[in-house]
Amino acid sequence: MNDAANPLLAPPHLPYALPDYAAIRPEHYLPAFRAAFDEHLAEISAITRVRSMPTFENTMVPLEQSGSLLDRVAHAFYTVSSADATAQIQAIDEELAPLMAAHEDAIRLDAQLYWRVKTLHDQLDELALDVESRYLVERHYREMTHAGAGLDDEHKTRLTALNQMLSTLTTTFEKNLLADTNELAVIFDDEEELDGLTDGELSAAARAATERGLDGKFLVTLPLFTGHPYLASLTRRESRRRIMEASRSRGMRGNEHDNRAVLTDIVALRAERAALLGYDSHAAYVTADETAGTPDAVADLLRRLAPAAASNARTEQAALQAIIDETEAERFALEAHDWAFYTEKVRTAKYDIDTAALRPWFEAERVLQDGVFHAATQLYGVSFNERHDLVAYHPGARVFEVFNPGGSPLGLYVLDLYTRDTKRGGAWMNPIVSQSALRGTAPVVVNNLNVAQPADGQPTLLTLDEVTTLFHEFGHALHGLFATVNYPHFAGTNVFRDFVEFPSQVNEMWILWAEVLDNYARHHETGEPLDVSIVERLRASETFNQGHDTSEYLAAAWLDQAWHRRGTSDAVTDVDAFEAEALADIGLDNPAVPTRYSSTYFAHVFSGGYSAGYYSYIWSEVLDADTVEWFRENGGLTRENGDRFRARLLGVGGSKDPLEAYRDFRGRDADIAPLLKRRGLG
Template sequence: MTNPFFLPSTLPFGMPPFADIAGEHYAPAFEEGMRQQLEEIAAITSHSDSPTFENTMIPLERSGQVLERVAIVFFNKTSADSNAATDALEEEIAPRFAAHRDAITLNSDLFERIRSIHASLDSSELDAEARYLVERYFTEFTLAGAGLSDDEKTALRDYNSRLSSLTTKFEKNLLADTNDLAVVLDSVAELDGLGASEISAAAGAAADRGLTGKYLISLILPTNQPHLSSLKNADVRGRVFAASRSRGIRGGEFDNRALVLEIVRVRSQRAALLGFTSHAAWVTADETAGNPQRVADMLGKLAPAAARNARTEHAALEKLAGTEVTAADWAFYSEKVRAERYSVDTTQMRPYFEAERVLRDGVFFAASRLYGVTFSERYDLPTYHPDVRVFEVTNEDGTPVGLYTLDLYTRDSKRGGAWMNSLISQSDLLGHPVIVTNNLNVPKPGAGEVTLLTYDEVNTLFHEFGHALHGLFARVTYPKFSGTNTFRDFVEFPSQVNEMWMLWPEVLDNYAKHYQTGEPMSREIVERIHASAAFNEGFLTSEYLAAALIDQAWHRIGVDDEVTDVAAFEAKALADVALDNPAVPPRYSSTYFQHIFANSAYDAGYYSYIWSEVLDADSVEWFTNNGGLTRENGDRFRSLLLAVGGSKNPLEAFRDFRGQDAELQPLLTRRGLN
């Protein structure tokens, strides 16, 4: 069998040869890839010469290329276009893949070579990036348990394997239960309040499941669902919200409660073995936060003001409604209050947010003005799904940057949420170009109808494209530092900064045009949007902080703490910080908190969004004070921050760009927490 993963792709930019990849190729490629990399590691550790950067770090960075090729394509598929065969293979591969990583990070001989090189760094002549590579490997191997005894390593391998299986199962359960809980409606009258494209998408989603003549509202990952702001029927809003909150708690094969408890227990045991008081302590030890107390201090400062603001907002909603406003009603009535106070109705803005125009005349336009890059669609390259689009990105001088791919629409085979990942990661050492992809979950309208985005979906596209730019622009020597491979509580910073261009006048004027008439969104509406910027921030900040604090509460559990009731634990965690307002549920509840209990790598790290937002708000203030959307500003941000990838301490990179440490005040002002 000719396996397309065994050799590098010959397609432009190394695009994986999706047309040649079949299901039977994955398992043999994983087998061969793991075998080859272990041989490569053995060659390093058996080297008779004393450890040097050239005979240890360079071959370590070159190792595992077959495995890298298959893993990137396979795990992209299981996230974006899974099927029964890939689901089964992932459950089999996940623990073996974890064991393979352990075979490298727990290799005593390899660690001793790295330790030796690290000990002599002060007398070495390595450049800054090479020195940082040694420092990162030494730190990561140490925290991974490379210095443990053989018996302790055996226990650690068991924990890692078990966690790999548990988190994979959690993700599969969540996808299945989310699909199962999609709300089926019998008549178009029940969709009163939705636009034509939304109704078309609901009809198409129902037809895809064989439900002719019916309408299907699919669920997205967070607690609050997009249609809740528009649906006029309170009973339908209640059904959609109840479905969202029911994920993972209904009993049966997709119930995630037992998985949550076991994941938390095993993580705490592993942390204790590694010498830490909790999983959160272990995770934050290698983040910019440093320890969970610093996280708790920041979240604790923000929570009381956010909760107070949310209570004030709730009172205003109930005054307008003249009745009780539940969590299911919040989005609907908040839009009415926004319209009453500011004459802004985000649900009425959808006709101005046609997806193609948002992409080309908004997202791409802003990047072109800032960074001088252009985007040309490529129709000749294979993709993993027919909905995926490919764009070649080129610098102003004609030199290539890489490929950007966009997978916009939701489907039952795609996990919830929105994300960016790389299909090939840039590295000078390996001569690799770069391909990045964005995934969103926008309902797909019927054939021939335009896709109109919600206000939040436009914001999400700008956000995820910020990650894509980070991946596209990073120019590093070593694969370890490619793209967005930086600290978890820093990685959201560039993407959050990119959100600012959504409402930047020059950008908004270019894309926010009525899809039928071409009429631009009026300047008056834009001014009212800015005037209402802090509106509903009590709710938004509270729901986010609630999720971040739930994450921290679970992962600050010690090895001797016993928890048996998921709902009770979550309720107490929220009550302890006065975020237990039933009208403001957490953005994610534990049983559908994919970020922390699946394979999203945000466990004990969901705080990262607001931690990074401190840098973001400070940077937005800098851009605003220095002329905004200019090439000079873009070139500075690109060269001093995005191009760095993970090749230096991220806070040093931030200081290079900003000229100082970030200040908290811009964040407090943005979120109305002064």
């Protein structure tokens, strides 16, 4: 293909360097990656060929300038491969995975480049560098050393092979999971089987069935996590059982999409790589360059929280069983697929709240404009304008221009709300373009959710959990938009993994904040605000069901650690038995409260970036809960508070040690007490 005809290789011409997705076709990606690999290697070669001794200007500055084309191509492609993975895109992803791994190793394991960076690091105190530049040298040296740049050639060769095999396996894991999730979507023949769902939910299920050629039927697609939002509403126990059974069987059915052999191979290769790099386990390797420091620190936190969470869950379970015994003509033992349904009955009895009945007050567009955007405007002074003239990577993705206080342009925000068969499960934020003063780039970030899309003309009514997800992911987007750094290495959410969830979790606090809730929680037909008494009961019930919710999360976090604390001699042959043993070890083996993710569909750790790092959510929540206390103590939703949080935390991106940035914001280290109170554990 002629490079001149490839829009990925042409200079960006759209606002904010948004990729020209209208012109990009799948066949453009691989040629663009190959050209970008060549250009990046030439840029690194130009650095290492310099005969003079390393200086910041002849080593670090060109290093940060290098790879801009590759970043542009990779961000464009990986945005699509996660959100619209057609068969053609999946094939490209599989071919690309080992190529990308090999290229990354060629850079970070380059002995001459490492020598130059190490030389600068060894004389840091003699260099007159500003704070961000000094930290840049420290991080590059630390990350290259951590990646294996100091190994001899023989061990580097093996390391490169391991990285390529792992890249292929993790891509396979994701492909298998997407295919099996689609295959296991549950088909219902008639509306009665879905009794309890709203008209909008039924419309979404009918639309999903029609899109698969199943006219007249209803299709319930599966979210990434074990449970399903519909389990709280479905009155037919058999329908609930079918959905839960389908969800829990993903990746373990003995078919071509079975992930058990894939994940055990991943675990074994990660353990071998860790040993090669001088660590006892993959968990030790990962946490060594996170704020946690060691797997023992993670285990200490999880073991501290698990007993109380499990105890609370058993108390909740007894209350649910009592409801069954009192109300059902034929008594039965509570099972996992019953939990959400009877929880809503207890919630209604105890707090007079039916969360499913709240959906008419959570119309998606109003939640976005008058909730998510409104809170950001009140707190940070930013404003949003939809750009209908800009085309994203899929017709369902919308583009908004974001402006600073005073009207100066800040960046672009892309929202891709609805589920589809080509989109991976879950919800996430990723950059399409990262901000850097050195490169002269402004941020373009995208949020992906998986909300079921109703029929045309029907409103999209969100659950409270979906509202929470939207606020959460937008917290990541704000981090990506607000980080203002010189060097692309520190752009956006490029922070330690066990810190990255902190800003997003903080943004959830505004969901029930009076000034925000009153603005967006309006009945989609009447405009009636959510009754004040309901809001008060919602706040009163915030610790309700936390035993279950905390247990299912901690079980997944522990499972991740259990897999990745294994050494090279600890082979696993039975995935189910390993899971059972791991969960029993921490006392979270309650069949009625399954782990949030079982191994075979645990995408966060086997195909995402959270391997040995799923603990990050609860680790970050310590900071989050403490920060919420600070906002409450200091007047809440004010520009002064927002400006402080933006300047001292969100705005620094990865250019500062995160715990140092937190101390700068809070005035001290975080206190765990607010987290224990929030979770009902203290």
